[in-house]
Amino acid sequence: MAATTAHQFAQCINCHAWSPEQSMIALCPNNNEVHIYRLLEDKWERLHVLQKHDQIVSGIDWSARSNRIVTASHDRNSYVWNLEGPEWVPTLVILRLNRAALCVKWSPKENKFAVGSGAKTVCICYYEQENNWWVSKLIRKRHDSSVTSVAWHPNNILLATTSTDGKCRVFSTFIKGVDAKDSRTGPSSDSKFGEQIIQLDLSFSWAFGVKWSPSGNTLAYVGHNSMIYFVDDVGPSPLAQNVALRDLPLRDVIFVSERLVIGVGFDCNPMVFAADRQGIWSFIRYLCERKTSSGPKYGSQFSEAFGKLYGQPKQGLNNDGVEHSRSRGGIHENCINCIVSLGQPGISTGKRFSTSGLDGKVVIWDLEDQADLSEYL
Amino acid sequence: MAGAEAFVEADNAEAIITRIEHKSRKIESLLKQSKPVEALKTALEGSPPNTRDERCKSANWIVVHRALMAIKDVEGMFSSLDPEYYDILMKYLYRGLSTGDRPTCDQCLRIHEKLTERAGLGCILRSLADTVNTV
Numbered sequence: 001m002a003a004t005t006a007h008q009f010a011q012c013i014n015c016h017a018w019s020p021e022q023s024m025i026a027l028c029p030n031n032n033e034v035h036i037y038r039l040l041e042d043k044w045e046r047l048h049v050l051q052k053h054d055q056i057v058s059g060i061d062w063s064a065r066s067n068r069i070v071t072a073s074h075d076r077n078s079y080v081w082n083l084e085g086p087e088w089v090p091t092l093v094i095l096r097l098n099r100a101a102l103c104v105k106w107s108p109k110e111n112k113f114a115v116g117s118g119a120k121t122v123c124i125c126y127y128e129q130e131n132n133w134w135v136s137k138l139i140r141k142r143h144d145s146s147v148t149s150v151a152w153h154p155n156n157i158l159l160a161t162t163s164t165d166g167k168c169r170v171f172s173t174f175i176k177g178v179d180a181k182d183s184r185t186g187p188s189s190d191s192k193f194g195e196q197i198i199q200l201d202l203s204f205s206w207a208f209g210v211k212w213s214p215s216g217n218t219l220a221y222v223g224h225n226s227m228i229y230f231v232d233d234v235g236p237s238p239l240a241q242n243v244a245l246r247d248l249p250l251r252d253v254i255f256v257s258e259r260l261v262i263g264v265g266f267d268c269n270p271m272v273f274a275a276d277r278q279g280i281w282s283f284i285r286y287l288c289e290r291k292t293s294s295g296p297k298y299g300s301q302f303s304e305a306f307g308k309l310y311g312q313p314k315q316g317l318n319n320d321g322v323e324h325s326r327s328r329g330g331i332h333e334n335c336i337n338c339i340v341s342l343g344q345p346g347i348s349t350g351k352r353f354s355t356s357g358l359d360g361k362v363v364i365w366d367l368e369d370q371a372d373l374s375e376y377l
Numbered sequence: 378m379a380g381a382e383a384f385v386e387a388d389n390a391e392a393i394i395t396r397i398e399h400k401s402r403k404i405e406s407l408l409k410q411s412k413p414v415e416a417l418k419t420a421l422e423g424s425p426p427n428t429r430d431e432r433c434k435s436a437n438w439i440v441v442h443r444a445l446m447a448i449k450d451v452e453g454m455f456s457s458l459d460p461e462y463y464d465i466l467m468k469y470l471y472r473g474l475s476t477g478d479r480p481t482c483d484q485c486l487r488i489h490e491k492l493t494e495r496a497g498l499g500c501i502l503r504s505l506a507d508t509v510n511t512v
Contacts, residue, residue, distance in 0.1 A: 204507045204508065204509040204510060205506035205507060206506075224502070224506050225503045226498070226502040226503055226506075244503065246496070246499045247498050247499050248498055248502065249499075249502055249506075
């Protein structure tokens with residue numbers, strides 16, 4: 001079994017993040033709070049409740065080196081939380097948004113963070129020493145709709161975004177005085193802040209969950225039309241591939257290695273994608289074995305409606321072609337909307353990762369004993 | 378400028394209509410030879426999802442509808458219909474269902490059930506989520 005542990009933290013989890021040494025987890029139980037838990041003798045103990053936001057917290061990220069938590073919320077603000085003694089002390093970051101903040105990510109060097117928002121903008125925030133203040137710089141007028149996900153390139157400059165206008169874009173976030181000149185490499189070498197490097201126009205419906213591969217050579221994102229997109233050579237002449245899924249759409253992805261991607265979403269079961277020696281991506285399998293229980297076959301509401309459509313709920317869709325037992329037989333019982341890599345500090349990827357979803361569970365997965373996947377790791 | 382674009386679009390539409398008329402004749406002859414699956418493939422090929430011209434879309438729907446209604450053996454159809462046709466077929470099935478015409482809906486639902494078994498829910502999602510390339 002690829003899943004090592006599962007714990008029910010709440011009724012529903014919006015997002016989660018791990019502390020640098022992965023002993024603590026911060027999660028939002030679908031309200032305006034962030035709860036921090038620690039595993040103590042096989043029991044999860046709630047250490048802190050971060051209460052400062054007025055509305056649902058939509059994004060949490062915990063920086064690996066500086067041990068700071070950044071949160072983003074529908075109340076249009078972000079807070080950077082620093083641990084001072086026993087307490088987490090918030091610093092307000094005024095994002096200057098007129099719509100909800102939807103996602104947040106620390107940059108690899110942790111000197112900047114990016115916030116995607118419903119205001120069709122991305123905020124790049126950095127710390128100004130002289131004012132003791134986090135400043136937000138906006139990338140405006142580039143997105144035609146809400147920004148659903150942001151991902152930092154390992155070079156700390158390039159930022160990929162996905163949006164509900166269906167497009168994936170890559171921007172330069174070079175900020176004078178924050179980024180050193182020599183850190184600029186490749187196609188971004190002479191680009192200014194907010195300059196769009198590329199716009200990928202592959203999806204015709206909402207795009208979610210963008211990530212860079214560990215080297216930054218490949219970009220993966222998902223569409224709400226049950227497709228996943230892989231883009232190599234991000235620059236003037238990108239190479240794009242798409243893989244159509246048999247089942248429900250994905251919400252988020254991570255790269256486990258250059259050639260292995262895990263996607264999670266409405267099918268409640270992580271999907272494994274891999275690139276062969278020629279670099280052709282394809283769907284490998286579900287991570288969780290399907291159990292052919294004789295219990296209720298219809299996991300998702302979608303297929304229940306389907307039964308009604310044909311008036312014979314147990315027949316027709318019940319054969320090998322379409323097997324809907326996995327959502328009930330699997331570990332997650334509802335849409336998975338967040339996946340986080342559990343790498344050792346210093347190594348950007350690991351064989352372990354955690355998922356959380358609308359069923360309120362956090363599940364930790366390990367690919368160590370998955371023999372058929374080891375060639376891609 | 379806008380006028381020129383509209384002209385190109387209209388010109389393009391005429392070409393598409395001519396192509397569909399040609400397709401229609403080919404489908405009739407295939408149906409006479411009792412090759413309904415070949416007829417359906419011909420109808421689905423070169424569908425004009427990119428154009429915004431409703432006339433083209435309707436014209437192509439008429440030929441697809443003609444081929445669709447000629448399918449008697451749904452299981453048999455899928456044994457010779459390649460997966461690359463699944464997504465576009467699903468779009469036309471939903472167009473068929475939207476007509477509300479009883480025999481058309483019956484036929485579309487029958488094919489829909491078998492198509493979903495084969496192509497999965499992802500195929501439905503792709504046809505519903507795509508608001509740009511409509512048929």
